[in-house]
Amino acid sequence: MNNNNVLRIHIKNSQPVDVSDFTKTMSAFGTLFSNFAQKNGKSKEEANAKLYVSKIIEGSIDIHLVELASLAVIPFVENSNLILDFAKHIKSIYDYFVLSKGDEPELNVPELKGVHDMVSIPANDRNGLMTVQVINDNAGNVIFEGCTFNHIEGNGIQNQSDNALKERKALSNEGDIYRKQLMTIYQVRKDGADRGNKGVIDAISDRKLGLVFDSDTLEDDILRSAQNPMLKGYIVDVIVQTVQGKPAAYKIMALHDVIDLD
Numbered sequence: 001m002n003n004n005n006v007l008r009i010h011i012k013n014s015q016p017v018d019v020s021d022f023t024k025t026m027s028a029f030g031t032l033f034s035n036f037a038q039k040n041g042k043s044k045e046e047a048n049a050k051l052y053v054s055k056i057i058e059g060s061i062d063i064h065l066v067e068l069a070s071l072a073v074i075p076f077v078e079n080s081n082l083i084l085d086f087a088k089h090i091k092s093i094y095d096y097f098v099l100s101k102g103d104e105p106e107l108n109v110p111e112l113k114g115v116h117d118m119v120s121i122p123a124n125d126r127n128g129l130m131t132v133q134v135i136n137d138n139a140g141n142v143i144f145e146g147c148t149f150n151h152i153e154g155n156g157i158q159n160q161s162d163n164a165l166k167e168r169k170a171l172s173n174e175g176d177i178y179r180k181q182l183m184t185i186y187q188v189r190k191d192g193a194d195r196g197n198k199g200v201i202d203a204i205s206d207r208k209l210g211l212v213f214d215s216d217t218l219e220d221d222i223l224r225s226a227q228n229p230m231l232k233g234y235i236v237d238v239i240v241q242t243v244q245g246k247p248a249a250y251k252i253m254a255l256h257d258v259i260d261l262d
Contacts, residue, residue, distance in 0.1 A: 004136050004137045004138045004139075005083050005084060005134050005135070005136060005137070005143055006054060006055075006064040006065060006066050006083065006134070006135060006136075006137045007029075007033075007051065007064070007065040007066075007083050007086065007087060007132070007133075007134060008062070008063070008064055008065075008131075008132070008133050008134065008135045009025075009029070009062075009063045009065065009130065009131070009132055010060070010061070010062050010063075010130070010131040010133075011060070011061035011062075011063075011121055011122075011128070011129070011130050011131075012060070012061075012128065012129040012130075012131075013061060013121065013125055013128050014125055014126070014127035014128055015125055015127075015128070017061065017121055017125070018124065020120075021120040021121050021124055022120075022121065024117040024120040025117065025118060025119070025120050025121050025130075026053075026063075027117065028113075028114040028115070028116075028117035028118040028120075029051060029065065029114075029118060030050065030051050031110065031111075031114045032086075032089075032090075032111060032114045032115070032118065033049070033050065033051045033065075033067070033086055034049070034050055034051075034203065035108075035110070035111055035114075035203050036082075036085075036086050036089055037049040037050075037067075037082060037086075038181070038182040038203060039180050039182070039235065040082070040085060041082065046082055049067045049068065049082060050067070050068060051065045051066070051067060051068075052065065052066055052067075052068050053065060054066040054137070055137075064135075064137060066083075066137075067082050067083050083134055084134050084143065084144055087132060087133065087134045087144050087146050088144065089105070090118075090132050090146065090147065091132075091144075091146055091147050092105050093105050093107075093115060093157075094147040094149070094153075094157075095147075097115075097156065097157045097160050097161070098147075098149075098153045098156065098157065106179055106180065107164070107179075108177070108178040108179045108180070108181070109165065109177065109178055110178070110203065110204070112161045112164050112165045113161075113165065115157060115161045116157070116158045116161040116162060116165075118157075119149050119153070119154035119157050119158060120154075121154075122149045122150055122151055122153070122154035123151065123154030123155045123157075123158055124154075125151060126151050127151065128150070128151055128154075129148055129149070129150055130148065130149045130154075131146065131147070131148040131149075132146045132147055132148075132149075133145055133146035133147075134146065177237065177238075177239055177253070178201070178203075178204055178237065178238050178239075178240065179237045180235050180236075180237065180256055181201045181203055181204065181235070181236055181237070181238055182201065182202070182203065182233050182234070182235060182259075183199050183200065183201045183233070183234045183235075183236050183238070183250070183252075184199060184200050184201075184230070184232075184233055184234075184261065185197070185198075185199050185211075185222070185223070185229045185230045185232070185234075186198045186199055186200050186208045186230070187208070188223055188229060188230065196210050196211070197210065197211040197223060198210055198211060199211050199250060201238065201250065204238075204240060204247070205247050207247065209247055209248065209249050209250050210248065210249040210250070211249065211250055211252060212241065212249050212250070212251045212252070213251075213252050214251060214252060214253050214254075218252050218254075218255055219252075221255055222234055222236075222252070222255060231260070231261055231262060232258050232259065232260065232261060233258070233259040233260075233261050234255060234257075234258055234259075235255070235256040235257040235258075235259070236252050236253070236254060236255050236256065237252075237253040237254040237256070238250045238251060238252055238253060239251040239253060
């Protein structure tokens with residue numbers, strides 16, 4: 001069944017929108033969606049999904065974003081609910097930070113930064129509003145009402161996400177903790193070899209970084225299972241270890257799931 005649901009971001013601005021605020025907001029939605037897809041996608045295609053602008057309606061800042069497979073660059077058509085699930089995820093962030101309702105969303109360091117930037121437009125416009133909802137692009141009817149951020153709420157969310165970032169960094173003296181990240185194995189050290197184990201976490205960096213494990217059990221579960229680790233994806237919690245301020249290695253703290261890549 002063809003899925004024509006799109007994420008609608010409607011901005012009611014009372015003053016001209018600063019280009020940097022607009023860019024921060026759109027980039028934040030893109031980053032948050034990519035991370036959400038990696039954690040919740042039910043297939044390799046969904047896990048690699050990204051948001052693309054499908055329509056900007058003249059006369060207002062009304063933006064329609066559609067999910068596309070990043071590899072094939074084609075819309076999902078097989079009953080995908082990723083857009084709807086993502087909108088509910090944004091609503092849960094709103095409920096927790098604004099209404100003090102529900103459980104705390106699981107947000108890693110880049111996602112907390114994304115939450116801060118996501119509300120840049122209403123946060124900087126005293127009478128501005130930003131509505132996030134899901135609509136059917138063909139019929140135009142609302143599928144999910146979502147939430148609306150005003151100026152006070154936007155500032156409140158930015159302050160709370162900043163505080164959460166500070167607390168998260170204070171918990172670790174080694175670096176930022178990134179939770180439930182999709183990691184692939186690039187290189188496995190052979191016995192007696194000089195070169196070590198390396199992995200890639202696209203949501204953090206496109207560089208191939210060395211791997212350090214918090215326990216021998218974690219190392220065995222990832223690198224020494226019966227299956228080829230380079231054909232699998234691993235959902236892990238990691239600390240980014242740095243040298244002179246630059247990422248040098250991932251310290252694997254927990255393994256949540258293993259997925260097939262082929």
